[in-house]
Amino acid sequence: MDADHLQLLLTRTMPYGKYKGWVIADLPGHYLNWFAREGFPPGEIGRLLALMHELDHNGLSHLLDPLRKR
Numbered sequence: 001m002d003a004d005h006l007q008l009l010l011t012r013t014m015p016y017g018k019y020k021g022w023v024i025a026d027l028p029g030h031y032l033n034w035f036a037r038e039g040f041p042p043g044e045i046g047r048l049l050a051l052m053h054e055l056d057h058n059g060l061s062h063l064l065d066p067l068r069k070r
Helices: 003-009 029-038 043-057 062-070
Strands: none
Touching: 003 043, 029 043, 029 062, 043 062
């Protein structure tokens, strides 16, 4: 993980599903947990969802706050 990945969490949006158009960093925890149980999609979107799940699950979402203020 690097700062670029964290920035992508604040700029990439979900391309499909119930939360289509939502920024990945704003997805609810239960949705991220569902992906963790069922499997993350392939490619960049899956990697970003997995990263956001780890941050959310471990109570580290606040690490994105300084990046949001830019």
